[in-house]
Amino acid sequence: MIESIGASVRDKASRFLYALAFFGRVVDRSLRFFRRRQVGYKVLVFQILFTGVEALLVNAVMAMAIGAAIIVIGSSLLPQFGQSRLMYDIMVIVITKELGPLLTAFIVIARSGTAIATELAGMVVGHEIEAYISVGVDPVSFLVVPRVIGMVASLALLSIYFNLFGLLGSFLVVQLIKPIAFAEYFQSLLAALAPGDILSGMAKSLVFGVIISTVASYQGFAIGRASTEIPVAGIKAVGQSFVLCIFADVLITLAQYA
Amino acid sequence: MxxxxxxxxxxxxxxxxxxxxxxxxxxxxxxxxxxxxAKNYTYFAQFPTAGSVQPGTAIFHKGFQVGTIRRVSLNEAGSVDAEFSIQDSYYHLMRTHSLLELVTSPIGLGSQLLLHAGRSLEPLPEESYVPTADSAEGQDLIELELVDIPPKDDTITRLLSNVNPLLESTSKTVTTLNRTLTELNRALAGQSEGPLGDIITDASAAVARLPTTLDEINSLVVAARDSAVTLLDSANVIAGNLETMSASFADPTGLVTTLLDPKGSIATFLDDKDALYNRVMTMLLEAERSVRSLREISASLSAEMPKLAVVLEEGKTALVSAQDVLEGLKNNPLLKGGITEREEQDSLYSSMREGAFE
Structure with missing residues (x-):
């Protein structure tokens, strides 16, 4: 039993160190990506297309729904306490700083994280990675780095769109339920919005992008030879990405408010 | 594709x-x-604590944000120095006697920093000190009504803000009342040396003298009443004389005119060798004689009064008889029973006429 525990710890530590080394390699290759103008640029564009553009609709619907819910609840509940202005602060905190980046990350994990993990796992099972290596193409530089950069860029852009749809698009939704004056809403919202809020959301999106893409790539490369491991890689990528994103969100939030 | x-x-x-x-x-x-x-104007204030005043805390005026707390620091005196800025579009609110008020929600809904514009028209220069409502200077400004403080938005806060002045006012009133009652007690006990004690002492002495004063007043009133009656009688006599005199003056053939005529009675009266005087004396004597006779007649009449009473009594008896006759006539017009014989009774008195004709 002790031997099995020891073996498990060694295995975990080995995997963790491998993951750290993999992450270091991804960072190193990512820094060289724009200088070398590799063909991976096309992969980057497609990654942004798949991760960012195609997720925009879901992202927008979710943002408007959450924003509308906050406006309706806030405009009904907060005036009873004489704190109507808090509605805009709550909207900024929820949409821009907290839920916006996190929900965007969840959407991307569900859509693109699994896609990256299963795609890379399929390439591993199909010996495509070995083929790249055999012809002198670094699989990390060609396959992982465009996906990481594309994922980070997509999350950052989706976060901007989430804010716009959540803060402004929700206003249009609310007009159908409970009309409020646009000028007052817009001015109060801009007064409540601070550059730090936008930077905080952007920072979270960047961190989440790095986490999701790295975890998905790592899990994709981490499978053995069996095709049955491909879905397992996708599941692991999703689970680990969720946990790490939430953990990172807590750390960043604590760093902001501490 | x-x-x-x-x-x-x-x-x-x-x-x-x-x-x-x-x-x-x-x-x-x-x-x-x-x-x-945009340009902001910087001012300074002092707060007891920095609990609700932090950098970035908004400053409101009638619900609009007009400024922001920029910096807070603890000074050597133990209070918190705050530097705040006011937006240029609200610079007109910064006038002499403007003050800041930190309003804390009584139900834990946070606090709000309010700017109240002073009622002075003189603008407050930049980097001036602005007192807070809690400070002594701020309290003076509020009591002197030199600052325009609008009613609070929150009902509870508004009520509580009204309660505090009321309690303070009540406390002051109770203290003053206690002091007044104590002073009154001391004055009533004769221990006060102030004006109230003097008044109470004077009032007590006045009350003690009151019966004597009332007696004196009664005597005065009685004397005044008698004098007034006498004066009224005299005044009536004088008025009658004046009336007679006025009538005499008004009559062109009257006594006065005749007397005042140089060729009239006075000259004759003065030059008649006592004839008129003698005549007057004679008339007076005759008048005296007449008066004496009149007095004698009066005395005689007084002596005859009993007889007159008898006559009247007889007259009354005759009237009773006449009444009986009339009653008999009324009861029996045929005079069946006639009229009852009535026994004559002589009067106890003898009449004057009977005496005269005896």
Whole structure:
């Protein structure tokens, strides 16, 4: 039993160190990506297309729904306490700083994280990675780095769109339920919005992008030879990405408010 | 090949560019709305604690944000120095006697820093000190009504803000009342040396003298009444004389005119060798004689009064008889029973006429 525990710890530590080394390699290759103008640029564009553009609709619907819910609840509940202005602060905190980046990350994990993990796992099972290596193409530089950069860029852009749809698009939704004056809403919202809020959301999106893409790539490369491991890689990528994103969100939030 | 695959670069470019444009637009609007490049006017204030006053705390005036707390620091005296800025569009609110008020929600809904404009028209120079409502200077400004304080938005806060002055006023009133009652007690006990004690002592002495004074007043009233009656009688006599005199003056043939005529009775009266005087004396004597006779007649009449009474009594008896006759006539017109014989009774008195004709 002790031997099995020891073996498990060694295995975990080995995997963790491998993951750290993999992450270091991804960072190193990512820094060289724009200088070398590799063909991976096309992969980057497609990654942004798949991760960012195609997720925009879901992202927008979710943002408007959450924003509308906050406006309706806030405009009904907060005036009873004489704190109507808090509605805009709550909207900024929820949409821009907290839920916006996190929900965007969840959407991307569900859509693109699994896609990256299963795609890379399929390439591993199909010996495509070995083929790249055999012809002198670094699989990390060609396959992982465009996906990481594309994922980070997509999350950052989706976060901007989430804010716009959540803060402004929700206003249009609310007009159908409970009309409020646009000028007052817009001015109060801009007064409540601070550059730090936008930077905080952007920072979270960047961190989440790095986490999701790295975890998905790592899990994709981490499978053995069996095709049955491909879905397992996708599941692991999703689970680990969720946990790490939430953990990172807590750390960043604590760093902001501490 | 799908459309999105063929135009992936364009789609991603638009997606990226649009996001950046919108982000920059929002930042520009945010900067314009939050007045990042507008001029602000700096002022200073002092607070007891920095609990609810932190850098970035908004300053409101009638629900509008007019400024922000920039910096707070603890000074050597133990109070908190605060530097705050007022937006240039609200600079007109910064007048002499303006003050800050930190309003804390009684139900734990946070606090709000309010700016109240002074009623003076003189603008407050930049970097001046602005007192708070809690400070002694601020209290003076409020009591002297030199600052315009609008009613609070929150009902509970408004009620509580009214309760405090009421309690303070009540406390002051009770203290004053206690002091007054104590002073009154001391004055009533004769221990006070103040004006109230003097008044109470004087009042007590006056009350003690009151019966004597009332007696004196009664005597005076009686004397005054008698004098008034006498005076009224005299005044009536004088008025009668005046009336007679006025009638004499008014009559052109009267005594006065005749007397005042140089050729009239006075001259004759003065030059008649006592004839008129003698005549007058004679008349007076005759008048005296007449009066004496009149007195004798009166005395005789007094002596005859009993007889007159008898006559009257007889007259009364005759009337009773007449009444009986009339009653008999009324009861029996045929005079069946006739009239009852009545026994005559002589009067106890003898009449004057009977005596005279005896």
């Amino acid at each position: 799908k459309f999105r695959m063929r135009h992936a670069d364009r789609i991603v470019g638009v997606f990226t560019l649009l996001a950046f444009v919108l982000l920059v637009g929002v930042i520009i609007l945010m900067g314009a709305n939050q007045r990042w490049f």
